[in-house]
Amino acid sequence: MTMPHPHLVAVLAGLLAILLVASVIGYVLQRRLSPDGSNAVVENLNDRIRAWWVMIVLMGLALLGGRIGVTLLFAFCSFAALREFITLTNTRRADHWALALGFFVVLPLQYYLIWISWYGLYSIFIPVYAFLLMPIAAALRGDTDRFLVRIAEVQWALMICVFCTSHVPALLNLDIPGYEGRNVLLIVFLVVVVQISDVLQYVWGKLLGRTKIAPSLSPSKTVEGFVGGALSAIAIGALLSGMTPFSPLQAAFLALVIVLMGFFGGLVMSAIKRERGVKDWGHLIAGHGGFLDRLDSVVFSAPIFFHLVRYGWSTT
Amino acid sequence: MRSAGTSLSRALILLLARFLTAVRARWDGAPPTTEQRIYYANHASHGDFVLVLAVLPRRPRSAARPVAGSDYWLKSGVRRFIGRDVFNAVLIDRDRVSRTNDPIAQMTDALDAGFSLIVFPEGTRNSTEAPILPFKSGLFHLAKARPSIGLVPVWIDNLNRVMPKGEFVPIPLICTVTFGTALHIAATEAKREFLARTEAALLALSPKASPP
Structure with missing residues (x-):
């Protein structure tokens, strides 16, 4: 195995640092608001953070494992x-x-x-x-x-x-001239932008969400949450441009596309769940629901991101 | 004594069942217990008892023996190995005319030795559109013979779609196993009343009975 790219190591270290902070906040919130486990929002938040640990560790191992992983x-x-x-x-x-x-x-x-x-x-x-x-x-x-x-x-x-x-x-x-051996960072870019957008939409929504976007599909999604989450995710996408073959402006544009596709993908998948009368796709990821509940926005943005990058940057 | 081969086979089969069905237990009636129980479940597939074992916690699992038809489980070497050696099933002869062993006696022997049982009172796999088939009288005679042991209804959901009767390639689908509250036979309870009561307790656990 070759040494992992320093950018990959830096991003993974950054994510672990964020998780550490999130875990501390979750712990403090639990001590303050839900010492007996009665505050459902705080309990769910902590479940989600714990599940994120597992997901990020697994994802990190896979990325370090390269193509096969x-x-x-x-x-x-x-x-x-x-x-x-x-x-x-x-x-x-x-x-x-x-x-x-x-x-x-x-x-x-x-x-x-x-x-x-x-x-x-x-x-x-x-x-x-x-x-x-x-x-x-x-x-x-x-x-x-x-x-x-x-x-x-x-x-x-x-x-x-x-x-x-x-x-x-x-x-x-994809074969991007001058970017050989670093494609795994494209995956990091896509997944980080999608998931950060989801997480920050949730956070902004909880902090100042008022106006529901699609009350009949997904009552927890609000205009404030969406705009706040999308703008933050686009900013983070632009900041990550250094590890991508994109300029900051291009990275921001691609992040915008990813965020929009992810958001609307989530709505489509919610519509299917509504019709079937379920709240979550499954139960395997505590606090999140099933795999599809976590993947829905990645699923909708991945092919579009792939083809945009292929058309714009790749020689294959 | 179990050999390493049967223990390994058992672990692998339970792992495969979890991989295919991501099976989850719901304890609707009471939390899991190490007390001796007779688990009675709906029957749609030969894998039914595997799924029940997969969701039982370690201790009650190692004390549970499935009850299954010897006509199926003794038919070939592989089945005999899985049914008798790996899962230590109580194999009963379902043919009333030709059988030499009394199934109720076989089951009470296992209970008296301290085992819990997993039984399928419908007597055969249900491939109809009806949620369950009418119970055979075996459950009544078993309860009558050992009235102090709690009978726990167990609803297995979706396994009939994973491996319908007659198919041999399983389809991965999410299954749940719901455990209800233990019930006991009343001293004066007649067979028909008892079977109707146990059937109703099982049906009440099916998701179709209580939409989410």
Whole structure:
């Protein structure tokens, strides 16, 4: 293994410092406001901070592990997300083979294609090949009850959980002149901007949120939270430009795109949860819900960020 | 005494079950206990008892034995190994005409040896649209034979979609296992009343009975 890039080490150290501060604040809040565990907001905040420790340590290890670490981590995220998504769909027994294909063939193959950097195939594999082959597998079982709904759900699940998520490790495949060997920092940029935006939207919202943006979809999202979080995240994106191939202005623009896609992605995923009558996608990450609850904004921004960078900076 | 091979197989099977289903326990009735219990659950898949074992805490888990049909679990070498050796199942003969062992006696023997039991009173896997099949009388006779042991209803949700009857490739889906409050048979309770009461207690745990 080669030595990790100093920028990567610096960012990870910075994140750990932020977490340390957050943990101290969480501890003080708990002592002051919720000594007996009765204040739900404080308890949830502390659950979230604890889960962040796990997520950041895992993410850091994967990034230090380089290509193999990142690809495996996101393949597992795809698996967990797909498991959550399919749990909430209308699939029936007749979809059994189509679903088995999705989990055990399509998902590993997509990540394998990313691994061998076959751009021409991984960028169309699920939108074209899986799109055509999965309904065939379902149709052969002969059950036509709610057929279109079922195959549409499976295709949507694969697009969101596998195709879009896989564009995070795909960032390693870009060939940016003068930036060789540092692509892992593009992932850091994307993930940090998305997650900081989410966290700061939550913080700004809790501090001065008044006006609800989408009361029927996501009652906790407010205009004040969104604007405050987005502006802070864009500023942080610009500050991080030193570790990217972008100028500060370009980095701010890309951060804006990432933040907007992440925000609206969160709304779309909330709409699906609403329709299914659940609050969270799962229960695996204490305080956050499921994998999809944490990934939803990354999922929507990753492919757009990937293609913008590929178009603007990459030679492949 | 368990050999290293069966312990390892047991750990691997439980790990695989958790990987596929991210299974979570909900203790609706009472917190988990090390007391001896008869867990009775709905039955949709051969993996049902694996999921119940996976969510039980360590001590009650090592004291629990599933009760399963010998016609299925003795059919091949692999099944015999998993059912009898790895999970130490109480294998009962479901054929009333040809059987030589009394299933109730086999179960009470295990209870008297201090084990808890995991039983499936529907008697067979449910592949219908109905939430559960009518209980067979076995649960009644078992409760009658050892009335002091608490009967805990256990609802296993979603495993029927993970591995429906007749399929052999499992689909990863999130499952929950809900434990209800322990109940006991009343001294004068008739079979029909008792079965209706235990069925109702189990059904009450299904998420369809109480939308979130």
